[in-house]
Amino acid sequence: MTSASPRSGPSTAEEPWPVRTVATKIAGWIDRLGSVWVEGQITQLNVRQGTRTAFIVLRDPSADMSLSVTCSPLLIQNSPVQLVEGARVIMFGKLSFFTGRGTISLRATEIRAVGVGELLARIERLRSLLAAEGLFDPRLKRPIPFLPRTIGLITARASAAERDVISVAQRRWPAVRFEVRHTPVQGPTAVPAILSALSRLDDDPDVDVIIVARGGGSVEDLLPFSDEALCRAIASATTPVVSAIGHEPDSPLSDHVADLRAATPTDAAKLVVPDAVAEMELVADLRARSAAALRSWVAREVRSLDMLRERPALADPMSSIVDRRHAEVAEALRVVRRDVEREVARQSTSVEHLRSRLSTLGPAATLARGYSVVQRVVAGSGPEVVRSIEEVPPGTQLRVRVADGAVSAVAMGRSS
Secondary structure (H helix, E strand, O other): OOOOOOOOOOOOOOOOOOHHHHHHHHHHHHHOOOEEEEEEEEEEEOOOOOOOOOEEEOOOOOOOOOOHHHHHHHHHHOOOOOOOOOEEEEEEEEEEHHHOOEEEEEEEEEHHHHOOOHHHHHHHHHHHHHOOOOOOHHHHOOOOOEEEEEEEEEOOOOOOHHHHHOOOOOOOOOEEEEEEEEEOOOOOOOOHHHHHHHHHHHHHHOOOEEEEEEEOOOOOOOOOHOOOHHHHHHHHHHOHHHHHHHOOOOOHHHHOOOOEEOOOHHHHHHHHOOOHHHHHHHHHHHHHHHHHHHHHHHHHHHHHHHHHHOOOHHHHHHHHHHHHHHHHHHHHHHHHHHHHHHHHHHHHHHHHHHHHHHHHHHHHHHHHHHOEEEEOOOOOOOEEOOOOOHHHOOOOOEEEEOOEEEEEOOOOOOOO
């Protein structure tokens, strides 16, 4: 029975394509792709003696994706630089789809190692990209807690970085607790392992701060800490992250996206964990300064109270008030008495003046000078002063008043 040629019509539920048709079409599409340049990181390298094919697994360092590669063992042996697992390389070859196994493989005909200069240039391009997105903005940095309950530590197993961080932290604050996650810190598996450890620690509610620590190394050794995926994971973590990678001159991109950069793992422990001895000395100093300030305040207030108590009003408040009021009343009485006496004297003088005027102008003074007042005595009424001789006909009863008394008389008639 011969195999049918691949169908050219569309597939339907009534007329589906067989597996061989799909596989053949995929092989044709991939074959049309032609030769390509591919960059990645070698995670597996298998070269067996006496075989004509070497097998390589090429991984994308920024994503969990890989590609199978085959090449001649001579291509690896004649490489100008040693090809080992973890090396960054650029390969040129043609992709093939194996219809029998349903797999894709790259047949490489040229392999080039990525140089340090190219790696640094790529790091700089990524640095510019992350900075433009604002991942380096100091305003996004989360504060480090003063005394974390638990410190998450991501580092290599039994490394000097782990020993330095834990020993220095415990020496500064013996009660400090660590949640350690051991991961590779270089090579092709470093980034996925660090990402997984960072995620687990970030999800732990007891972990207050995370330290990512590694000792010094070459540019290639520190490449995982300039990986884009790791940088974005550090920037998006909810728990504060401290980057303690390499030594002082080293500056991977994780230093810029982390909430705090430590020059060394030892420096990270000093930045995260307070020194118990120094804190106790600070507390003692603050207590001494507070006590001195309190004593100074009390002494100042005592002096103020003494000054107030020395005032007469407070020394004998009742006597002072009575004396002051008594003096005020006495002075008021003196002023009132003086004013009354002055008013009485003024009024007395006025009365005397009026009396003198009345004495001068009154009838008594006139009588004293020899004059008299003649009054007509009218029956049934009082005496009336005679103002005209017409009022006194002969026989009229008269009363004549002089200075020392009065006499009665009778009008006799007119005189010439």
